[in-house]
Amino acid sequence: MQRLLAPGLALLFFVVLASGFLVIIGQPPVATMLDLAVYAFGDAYSISESLVKATPILFCALAVILPARLGLISVGADGQLYLGALVGTGVVLAMPGAPILVLLPAMLVGGAIGGAGLALVAGGLRARFGVNETITTLLLNYVAVLLVNFVVYGPWKDPANLGWPATIPFPDGATVPGLFGTRAHAGLILAVLIAVVLHIVFARGRVGLRLRVLRDNERVGRMAGLSFAHMVLLTMGIGGAIAGIAGIIETSAIQGRLQPGISLGYGLTGFLVAWLSGHSFLRAIPLAILIGGLIAAGDTLQLFAKVPASSVTVLLGLLFASMLAAAGIARKRAGAG
Numbered sequence: 001m002q003r004l005l006a007p008g009l010a011l012l013f014f015v016v017l018a019s020g021f022l023v024i025i026g027q028p029p030v031a032t033m034l035d036l037a038v039y040a041f042g043d044a045y046s047i048s049e050s051l052v053k054a055t056p057i058l059f060c061a062l063a064v065i066l067p068a069r070l071g072l073i074s075v076g077a078d079g080q081l082y083l084g085a086l087v088g089t090g091v092v093l094a095m096p097g098a099p100i101l102v103l104l105p106a107m108l109v110g111g112a113i114g115g116a117g118l119a120l121v122a123g124g125l126r127a128r129f130g131v132n133e134t135i136t137t138l139l140l141n142y143v144a145v146l147l148v149n150f151v152v153y154g155p156w157k158d159p160a161n162l163g164w165p166a167t168i169p170f171p172d173g174a175t176v177p178g179l180f181g182t183r184a185h186a187g188l189i190l191a192v193l194i195a196v197v198l199h200i201v202f203a204r205g206r207v208g209l210r211l212r213v214l215r216d217n218e219r220v221g222r223m224a225g226l227s228f229a230h231m232v233l234l235t236m237g238i239g240g241a242i243a244g245i246a247g248i249i250e251t252s253a254i255q256g257r258l259q260p261g262i263s264l265g266y267g268l269t270g271f272l273v274a275w276l277s278g279h280s281f282l283r284a285i286p287l288a289i290l291i292g293g294l295i296a297a298g299d300t301l302q303l304f305a306k307v308p309a310s311s312v313t314v315l316l317g318l319l320f321a322s323m324l325a326a327a328g329i330a331r332k333r334a335g336a337g
Helices: 002-024 029-041 044-068 077-094 100-129 133-153 186-203 206-216 218-223 228-255 266-276 284-304 309-336
Strands: none
Touching (some): 002 029, 002 309, 029 044, 029 284, 044 077, 044 186, 044 228, 044 266, 077 133, 077 228, 100 133, 100 228, 186 206, 186 228, 206 228, 228 266, 266 284, 266 309, 284 309
């Protein structure tokens, strides 16, 4: 019963709050929420679009969860996503004629290196000088976005685009395979596999135990021979690599070229998913799909029901607030019990 309390309360809170909001903006609550469910998961197309949105969200959530296991608060998944897209695109532009068995893995490795490199800047500052990683990762987001804008407006811009800031289209060898003829792609499978591997290695393995010791008491960890600085670099680096892979996969599978606006707030959404999951690699999977479905349904609702795009953002915020409130109540009740 205790496990069902938080999800049940979250659903109840969301229905009440969302209904009140929809009434205020002049929309029928029941019909609109049924439409959201249908547009998110009602048919094969809706499901595929929800999975498209869920994929980068899940990658970014994993990129946040791993450093959080050490007590670090990284909000730099968006920047790491952008830099991963930038470096991965650089690999594609350097060898566009390479066969898929060479180009696709090289592109993914480039994306991972780009994301890890940006994360390690913040990780190195924290490990060496104690600089707050939340501030540095937040500021580095802007650096990465501006770097992408610089290259697509400048040296990497395709002259055939007639003024549109973007690189040349990616060749077939640099295209992430789709799933079942839909826009959903193999990146989702990779994200789920990474989540499972991280759960096994960091949640159940010896490395996870070391992270918990250092997070709970850094001084005790050092007495046991553990290096907090090394673990900072490890978790930040791997987390950044995961977000970087998200960036190049989104660029390849969805955009088809590097251009501005790769991320639709996936880093921030992933951060919220990470915290709502309680920093659980496995719980982040269904949460990312749920949030991805709501975002995808919002796009369709805006098109067919003429609901303003900002309304979907409000509904998403209400969902997050409902889940946080429900989790808090459940924890308080469990503590009292």
